Amino acid sequence: MREIVVEVVTAGLRRLAGSGELPDGVLEALPEIKVERPREKSHGDFSTNAALVLARHARMKPLDLARKILAALPAEQTAGISWDIAGPGFINFHIAPERLRMLLGEILARGDRYGHSAAGGGRKVLVEFVSANPTGPMHVGHGRGAVTGDTIARLLAATGHQVTREYYINDAGAQVEVLGRSVLHRCREIAGHVETPPEGWYPGEYVIEIARALLERHGDPASLPFSQVVDFAIDWVMREIREDLETMQIHFDQWFSERFLHVSGGIDRAVEELSKNGWIVQGVLERPKGWDGASPEDYDGRPQLLFRSTHFGDDSDRPLKKGDGSYTYFAADIAYHFDKARRGFDRLVDVWGADHGGYVKRVQAALEALTGKREILDVILTQMVNLTQGGKPVRMSKRAGTFVTLRDVVKETGVDAVRFWFLTRSSGAGIDFDLDLAKSRTNDNPVFYVQYAHARVFSLLTRLQERNLSRDGGDRSRLEAPEELDLIRRLGLFPETVEGAALSREPHRLTYYLSELAAAFHGYYNNHRILDEDPGLRGARLELCLAVRQVIANGLALLGVSAPESM
RNA sequence: GCGUGGUUAGCUCAGUUGGAUAGAGCGUUGGCCUCCGAAGCCAAAGGUCAUUGGUUCGAAUCCAAUACCGCGCACCA
Numbered sequence: 113m114r115e116i117v118v119e120v121v122t123a124g125l126r127r128l129a130g131s132g133e134l135p136d137g138v139l140e141a142l143p144e145i146k147v148e149r150p151r152e153k154s155h156g157d158f159s160t161n162a163a164l165v166l167a168r169h170a171r172m173k174p175l176d177l178a179r180k181i182l183a184a185l186p187a188e189q190t191a192g193i194s195w196d197i198a199g200p201g202f203i204n205f206h207i208a209p210e211r212l213r214m215l216l217g218e219i220l221a222r223g224d225r226y227g228h229s230a231a232g233g234g235r236k237v238l239v240e241f242v243s244a245n246p247t248g249p250m251h252v253g254h255g256r257g258a259v260t261g262d263t264i265a266r267l268l269a270a271t272g273h274q275v276t277r278e279y280y281i282n283d284a285g286a287q288v289e290v291l292g293r294s295v296l297h298r299c300r301e302i303a304g305h306v307e308t309p310p311e312g313w314y315p316g317e318y319v320i321e322i323a324r325a326l327l328e329r330h331g332d333p334a335s336l337p338f339s340q341v342v343d344f345a346i347d348w349v350m351r352e353i354r355e356d357l358e359t360m361q362i363h364f365d366q367w368f369s370e371r372f373l374h375v376s377g378g379i380d381r382a383v384e385e386l387s388k389n390g391w392i393v394q395g396v397l398e399r400p401k402g403w404d405g406a407s408p409e410d411y412d413g414r415p416q417l418l419f420r421s422t423h424f425g426d427d428s429d430r431p432l433k434k435g436d437g438s439y440t441y442f443a444a445d446i447a448y449h450f451d452k453a454r455r456g457f458d459r460l461v462d463v464w465g466a467d468h469g470g471y472v473k474r475v476q477a478a479l480e481a482l483t484g485k486r487e488i489l490d491v492i493l494t495q496m497v498n499l500t501q502g503g504k505p506v507r508m509s510k511r512a513g514t515f516v517t518l519r520d521v522v523k524e525t526g527v528d529a530v531r532f533w534f535l536t537r538s539s540g541a542g543i544d545f546d547l548d549l550a551k552s553r554t555n556d557n558p559v560f561y562v563q564y565a566h567a568r569v570f571s572l573l574t575r576l577q578e579r580n581l582s583r584d585g586g587d588r589s590r591l592e593a594p595e596e597l598d599l600i601r602r603l604g605l606f607p608e609t610v611e612g613a614a615l616s617r618e619p620h621r622l623t624y625y626l627s628e629l630a631a632a633f634h635g636y637y638n639n640h641r642i643l644d645e646d647p648g649l650r651g652a653r654l655e656l657c658l659a660v661r662q663v664i665a666n667g668l669a670l671l672g673v674s675a676p677e678s679m
Numbered sequence: 680g681c682g683u684g685g686u687u688a689g690c691u692c693a694g695u696u697g698g699a700u701a702g703a704g705c706g707u708u709g710g711c712c713u714c715c716g717a718a719g720c721c722a723a724a725g726g727u728c729a730u731u732g733g734u735u736c737g738a739a740u741c742c743a744a745u746a747c748c749g750c751g752c753a754c755c756a
Binding site: 146148149150151152155159161164167168174198199200201202245247282284285286287288312370397398399411412414416426427428430431433434435436440441442444445465466467468469470471472473493495496536537538540541542543544552553554555556557558560561564567568571572574575576579605608609612613615616620621624627628631634635637638639641642643644678679 | 681682683684685691692693694695696697698699700701702703704705711714715716717718719720721736737749750751752753754755756
């Protein structure tokens, strides 16, 4: 619906420019010219600032220019559209009810494709998310990243992008070895030995389960190579993670192993590539500046292999090798992102926890050094999730091994609640997730509120059948109530909302839209009788309700949330 | 100290990438079931958009300082 107005305005401007009434080159200012939705209803359905933006270039008063623009609009495309000039020179467009109502037919005809578009032009996008370490079960923070990444992927796919979902498995390095040692410790414990646990071990209950499984499968692990113990543990944890993700309706296309980068020489190649361009030096980092806490005491000031990321705006150069000569995590990450870039994606999206925020600059620096393109990567940081119950915080302590896992929360509240709730805030804002509220069946709970609106439409169809009423013979022109036209306008907003959410990687825009649409529907429903005696009115109102249902269903599908027929 | 996210109604947060008179939910107060699902709806009250400057036709939005809050700060992932 928006495109119609955009086309009309640009056609008018081109005609003016063509006839010499606008100076040459004025149309280059086109990006600044916007067709937008006015906040104030009396300002119509759309408005454009064209006259304001162009007034100076054209050396005309905005109001005079606005009149000229209106005179140049192509008459053949403006049926059902009226306009006026307001304020300092805004041009407001009003869509006539007849034209609005046509949208209902379009929505029902396009069905579950309504809201989808080709805006992305088939561009290839890689969305990397979750990437939780294979050292323990996913917690709620991972869950938020998982839902955010998956929904961004769904939005991109719906707007004409070719999307790949990828999970980066950190199966190399010290952490997984600690996991292996923790499992061995538990094995010996089960065998009756009492020993002090290994340094920095994972005390969680799940490690005991892994130990039991290992004993059952291989007997005494003392006879096994340590690497096999590690592999067994990683496989066990990853199996759990995959299960959780499946439950959450999240399906990955690729699982990318960090270890593969080490053994395949991928890191060597990336480092060599950097080196070739002079971005690597042997140097000494400055002693870390002390901040409030104690400064690290074990700074040794030794020369090491450094990536000169400061050249690309990072705060400090970054080491690529540890004291023992093995590569740092960052070195592997450089190689990983280099690999991504070389796979021919137009765009990379990474979803990380906010605690990794310090990494953004250095990864972007590496990408710029390797490919010359910095903007290719978008990093979305998700803030903390605070679990509460009845308003009081639920204690989570990973150190004590008593944290609440994502699985527990999903079991308690259901996938729909978790997915929707995690998308009710912009990713930059923290979320309070209340277990009691997420389960409640009242309008305090946005998930049920939206799903309820969907179910209500189905309930209407059931009543219709019970009473042996027909839904045919509707007369759309009977939809005259302000609430009805308002609902249709909201439905017309859906495609723009999806596109905006996709391009800005802000899924929460969609949850807000759906909550508002549901609210408008509930209000309408409470004040108007849908199943009216008059078949003309009844049919038209039913069509409106069915269109609302379709849009809610499409929106929920993009969020990965179910649209129940009854609740 | 550096970086980063944030600061909008009593609380939790939106604000469509710079538009016209600042929005929602919760909470508070008061209303609505003979009627399609009250699992819902309607109404009222509630604001120095942290502060100060700047950019321009126009700023909650962009820039610069300042003040608080969260997160991160060699050789972990």
